[in-house]
Every structure is written in structure tokens, then in C-alpha cells.
Amino acid sequence: MPRRPIVGGNWKCNPVEVSKLDGLVANINACDTTDCDVYVCPSNLHVGIVYTKFKEGVWCTPQNCNFKGCGAFTGEMAADQMVDMGLKWCLIGHSERRGEFGLPTPPESSALLAAKCEYLYSKGMKCVYAIGEPLSIREKGIEAVLEYCVQQLKPFLPLMDAEKLVIAYEPVWSIGTGVTASPEQAQETHAALRKWIAENKDPATAEAIRIQYGGSATAANAPQLSACPDVDGFLVGGASLKSEFAEIVAAIANAKKA
Template sequence: MGRRPIVGGNWKCNPAEISKLDGLVANINACDTSGCDVYVCPSPLHVGLVYNKFTNGACVAPQNCNFKGCGAYTGEMAVDQMVDMGMKWCLIGHSERRGEFGLPTPVESSELLATKCKYILEKGMKCIYAIGEPLPIREKGIDAVLAYCVEQLTPFKDILDPETVVLAYEPVWSIGTGVTATPEQAQETHAAIRKWISENVSPKCAEGIRIQYGGSANAKNAPELSACADVDGFLVGGASLKPEFDVDVSAKS
């Protein structure tokens, strides 16, 4: 049996109006999820409005969490709360949480993210862990890209499990720019990551773990990217707010 494809829609800090949520939910509900796992990452303010609105098996995955649970943690979201609401997935490590694009927010280290992941798994949820490299690293070639990604993967070595963790590879230089990695670049990078996992975790883990592509995926480039042997789906940003998202899903199902 091959790896089951998985596609996520990251709404980031969108939309501005709650009146648009019904349309976005309807778009997801129109997707055929029979051959593909689907999750949606609404903005934190909107999670509570849509978490139980999906009728086709699509799951809500909050965009972040803390690692202490409920208590005096102002501004945080606890996995305990997510579990109580019936959620099964949580996204962590997105480049926009790691200080990319010059956002004046604290950078989340891979060590911190591994702590968050352990907490997610301990509570019975699953984790989507985003990794990736900026343009100056990409320009140095695949060896530099792999080394950069390995730094982000190393704290996760002991908790990488195909049953509970999905990797989302983000070429940071392509997010929101409209520039997409070529299918050859995506396949080369995914294959290199999988090879490292095989050699440093286990061949079984490497064979089973799903690696999504997350750099400006859209309806136009999804078919070619989905044909890559080591691309197991997409983490879609802006395109997930458009009707074409159902095309992105079908391309990998």
C-alpha cells in the first residue's frame, strides 16, 4: 500500500470578514476526500466558528499551540482544548512562526517545536510539522538545503512516526511569491529528506512518513507536483481561499 495523500489548506490570518466563512467551508465540503486526507487551518479567531462545520471528513488543524496546557497562558491555545472540541491535528513550525518575511515576532526554535509536538502526541492528536529553507540557502544547492532541513528535523528524531507526524516541506522563498519549486526541485528535496530519515531514524519510518509540498501550490502546478514519487500532498496557502482548492485536493487523491 502506498502512502495516503494528505492536503491542507492554511487560511493564515484570513478572511477579514466572518461573512466569508460559510463560503470557504462550503468549498471544502465540496471536495472529494475519499482518496485523500484533508485538513484546514483557520485563523485562531475563526477556529471556534468552523471546527464542527465540515461534513466530508475534513479536519480542522489549528495553526499553533502551547506546550503547557490550560492555565495562566494569555494568548495561547491548549491542545487540551482542541481535544475537547474533537480536533485531531495541529500545525506547528510554519515559516511565518519562525520569523520569516521580517515579521517582528519571536523566532520559534526547532527544540521548542519538538517540545510542542511531544505535547500534541501525548494528548492523542497528530502533528503537521513544517520545515524549509530561505532563498540564500536554496542558492547554495541541495546539500545546503538538506543540511538546513536536517537542523529542523534533528530534535524530532525520536518522535518521528508515520502514524502521528506529517512533514510539510516549505521552500520559504516561494511562499506568497508566486514562484514555485520545479517538480524536479521538489522531488529532489523530498527524496533527500526521506533518505536522511531512512539513515538516521529508520527505513520503515522513511517509507511511511508523508511529506507535503508547501510552496505556492495551486491548481496549475498541482498535477505535475503530485506526480512526484516523494510528494505526498500539499500544504496550500492563498489558493486554499479560492474555489480551485478542490482541484488541488483531487490532484493528489
Template sequence: MALSKLTLAPARALMRQAARGMARKPIVGGNWKCNPATASSLDELVSNFDGCAQYLDKCDVYVCPSNLHVALVKDSFKPGIKVAPQNCNFTGCGAYTGEMSVDQIKDMGMSTVLIGHSERRGEFGLPTPKESNELMATKLQYILDQGLSCVFCIGEPLPIREKGVDAVLAECANQLEDIVPILKSLEDKSRVVIAYEPVWAIGTGVAATPEQAQETHKGIRDWIAKNVDQTTADEIRIQYGGSANAKNAPELSAFPDIDGFLVGGASLKPEIADIVAAISAAK
């Protein structure tokens, strides 16, 4: 029986990408958010990542502990697994109560920061201040100027997804427009990773279908090609961040524009190693 066009599409795209010398190393991050409740649980959560170490030649791996726990675990993971704080400020040390600076992060030996997660962009469900696109661009420039790398989160809530993929891509473009000049001037494109989050799928157990995820990732990459440049579109990595787990990771990994995962709940479980194994095998 002939393979479907949908089945062949990822393989063909990967072959074209490899032939052009633009294969992107996959990347998987574990976002622990505001977990765990007790420091005594940290050793177990760290050990869940032990199985990831064998795939580091094929896949980059990072972990985002809660800010309170970063210093407790930053040296506990297997060599090569990076620790990335979940946020930073945009100006450095000083009179900024409740914040932390890239200077402090760098001094502690960490090289990556995550910013712009939907839960900081107004998705708490509470009247907390929403971090704006302008602020995200300011933070990104600050992070890069200090020599660090950044995982830059974007995504759409359910009402936008219900309007269709064009509305989704318009929302993602809106969140990227302010960083276009930054991406254009960035020589090493691997220093910025885009984490696409369908907000409606975070923590709900509902994931976008692999086809929906690929369609959105490709749309984001096409937008970058048009508004930044083709080199950036070819080289920048785009993670999927909507309830990725060991069950759906193999199918999602097969698509050419999905370069990895930003994993929430599953990163608190041993299955995180299965997710890394899945994308390492697929790419």
C-alpha cells in the first residue's frame, strides 16, 4: 500500500534539510514551574534526567527549576544537562526587589534563560501584570548582550486557536515582531530557541495534533524567513510546548519543523528520558 503524502512529507523535508547542510540539533527542556513543594523531592526529580545523558550528542537538554531551587540543583545533573532559570530582569543588579539578573545567573555558571512563558504573559487567570512583547524584546537583548542564550516562548490561547491557523500565526507573529531586529543581527542562531506553546494545551492533558503542531511550526518558520531572513529560518530551533509526553513525542518528533519540546508535567517524571530518546531517534 502506498504511503500517504502526509507520512512522506516529514521524511522528504528532513532529507532536503540535510542535503542543504542545515540539520538542526534537537533540544528538549523540562519546565518544573513552581514545583516541587519540598526541597527533599529535588533529588528524585533530578534523577529522572539521568537517562537523558546518553543522548546529549544528539539532543541538547535543559531544565528550568523554580527560582528558589535553582542554586540547590544546578550542579546535580549529569554533565551536559543545562539548568536555565525561568525568568530574569532586564537591567542588571540593583534595587529590583523580587527580581534576578543575568549577571547573577552567569556568575553561578548558567548559560541559558527562559522568558516569555504564557504564565508570565497574562495566563495566570489572575489580575497580575502581563509581560508585554516590548518587555520580552528588551529582556532578550539584555540576555544576549551578556553572552547567554535564551528560550523565547510564544503561543496562543484557545479563543484564537478556535479561529483557525491564520489567527494562530498572526498571534505568534505579533509576539515575534519586536525581536526581528535582534534575530537579524544574531550571528549564532542557536543562541535563541523559540518555544511554541498552544496555551490551551498546557497542563490540560490535551495536545495539538501532530499535524496542527507541524502546521504551526512551519508557519512560524515561514514567517521568520519572510520577516528576518532565510538563514535564521533554516537554523533557528522551534520547540513544541503543549503537553508533550512520552506517548506523543515519537509522532511529533517525526515532523521536520518540530525541533524539540518544552515539557511541563512530564518533566517531573522519569518519562522525560523517553521524550529525549524519541526525538534523538527521529532526527
């Protein structure tokens, strides 16, 4: 079975003004979800404002969760709360929570993220798991990139279920920089990850699991990236705050239908 494309919009810590939320929601709701799954990750403060405003077929997806549930966990969000709100997916592991925030905050380990994923599963939720490498690793070549990303995937091997997990590959060096991996780089990396999953999990999972590209995807570069056979979608940053997000969704929907 062909993999159904999936595109996510990560608003990160945007916007400043609550008054802008309706316009951002309208951009997402303009997407045609007939041939592509779509989710959007509002900032933590804004999830509760907008989660009922997205049209059917668009999943409101929090940007993080804990692995203990509700209780005396100040500053955390629990999957239990998400389930009660009718939410189905959660994003974890973004590079900005792995020590790429530019501040001396403790990075989240892949083992911690696996614990979060397991808790999400226990509550009936699905998970988008972000992985990726910094520029210093990319400059060493594909073997170094694969080895770096594999360390992030190993704790997830027991959790690697194509029905519950989407992998978002993010070349960290391209996030927010305007620099994008070439289609050849994206395809090579995605194919290498899929091959590793086939060898270390099983071929059926490797064939079925969806791997998104998450480095500065735009309406301009989406058609070329969408043509890559192992690119199953995008985790979109800055462009998800613009009307062009619908064009990105259309680009991969059309490419994968062809």
C-alpha cells in the first residue's frame, strides 16, 4: 500500500498576538485534506484557544507532553488532558528541545522521549517524533548522519508502529536558516533511515512508516522534495504561519497521487 502523505505545521512560539490566531487557523483550514493528512502544532498557550476551530481532517497537535499524566507537575502538559480535549496526536523530540534552543537548558534525551511516546500510546494517542543532525555531523557525510540519527531511533525500536508513529527528519542546520537540504540529500537520508529500520525492526514497518522532511520546507521547494520516493510529507515551520501552507499540502498530495 502506498504511504499516505502527511504535513504538519509547527507554529513554535508564535504568534505574539491572540488576535492573529483566527487568520492562522484560516490558513490551515484552507488545506485540502482529501489526499493528505494534516496536523498543526500551536504554541502551548494557544492550544486551548484554537483546538476546536480546525476543520475535520486537521489534527490539533500539542508540541510536547510529559510521561506521568496529571498531578504536581508544574509547567507540564499531560496526554490525559489531551485525550479529554479530543486530541489524537502529539509532537515530541523537536531539535529546539534537544539542546538547540540557544540557551543552557538541559536537552531532552531520546530515552526520555521514548518514555513520553510510550505514555502517549498508553492513552490511545499517536506520536510525531522529530530527529535530526547538526551541521557538524552533516559535513562528515551520510554515514555520520545515519549514525547520529540512529542513536535517536534506537530507544524507539519497540515503539515503532507505523499506525501510531510518524518520524520527522529535521536537518537541524536548515531549521529557521532558510537553507534547505537538496532533494538528493533528503532522499538519501530518508532512504538510509528506512533501510536501517528494515534491518533493525522489520521490512514491513520500514515500508509502512511515514518519514517527514522538516527543514525549511516552503511552497517553492515542496514540489521537488515531494517527488522523492522516501519523503512522505513535511514538518513545516515558518511557512505554516503563511497562506502558502496550503500549497505545500497540495504539492505533496499531487505528487503522491501521480
